Amino acid sequence: MTQFPRTEVGGISLPRMLAGSNWILGYSHTGPAADNMIKSHHADPENVSALMNAYMQYGIDAVMAPTFDENGSLRKGMRITEEKFNKPMIQIVTPKINVDDSPQARAEAEATIKKCAQDGGKICLIHHAAAEQLVNKNKQTMDRLHDYLYMIREHGMIPGLSAHMPELVQYSDLNEYDVETYIQIYNCMGFLMQIEVEGVNAVIWNAKKPVMSIKSMAAGRCTPFVGLTFSYATLRPCDMVTLGAFTPQEVHEDVEIALATLEHRHPLLGRRSSPAPTSILEVRK
DSSP states (O other): OOOOOEEEETTEEEESEEEOOHHHHTOOSSOHHHHHHHHHHTTSHHHHHHHHHHHHTTTOOEEEESOOOTTSHHHHHHHHHHHHHTSOOEEEEOOOOOOOSSHHHHHHHHHHHHHHHHTTEEEEEEOHHHHGGGEETTTTEETTHHHHHHHHHHTTOEEEEEOSSTHHHHHHHHHTOSOOOEEEEOOTTOTTOSSOHHHHHHHHHHOSSOEEEEOTTGGGTSOHHHHHHHHHHHSOTTOEEEEOOSSHHHHHHHHHHHHHHHTTSOOOOOOOOOSSOOGGGSOOO
16 A cells, blocks of 8 residues: 655654544543543454554554553554554653652652653653643743653653643744654644644744644544645645544545645545435546
8 A cells, every 4th residue: 555655753754644542542522422432442452453454554653642551452452463564653652741840740750751661652742731831931931841851861762742832832942942843733623722723833834843733633523534634735744643543444534535635636535425415426536
């Protein structure tokens, strides 16, 4: 199959599409019923592996998750896929750490970061819920951020920031913090974004490091064709889109949409089902 285009972060080659984990771990952004459906289906590592196999067929060998605990079905499923393809999957981990200003909190933060490395993390982006606590808008700084970035480097991982707040990207670049990549919410609907779409687009295009965008389909609030086409048409060649999927078929459809956008062609997709189809909806190749 066609191999997905790649970029680079901190010397690590990454596909421009990253496998997301919300639709494996149970974060639907809709409600408990959907969350429980996701968790029930993907409690079986074989189901996780089937999903990862679909990604890997296109060379999409990087997965983003808040944790890759060895006892979880995500990691177990990935391991099955790694054995099938005889290739490790790149773990992009987004831990929430304790950023309180005390020796005990710093020790706790380091223990969390150390475990991420022990579990196989290669790129570690401090979760926005923790990183945003360090922001000083008046001084345009992130106080004590360097402590945690140093811990990430010391444990052999590439440091990054999950920057739901767009200012994190700007402040990090301004102060030349040791950050190699950013996560930023970016979608055509402005879902969960803290400023307008045009503003976030400008932040991404001015970022000094590659950006990993998330929520491209606004957690299901727009179709893959609309969401992915928008993202890949408006991001830089160095940037990535994180794609969560529930089934292997969804992966194949979404990859085709993304590749069609990058190749400036019409995606080859089956027709949507309808109780009263019309000829205008017929697929024309």
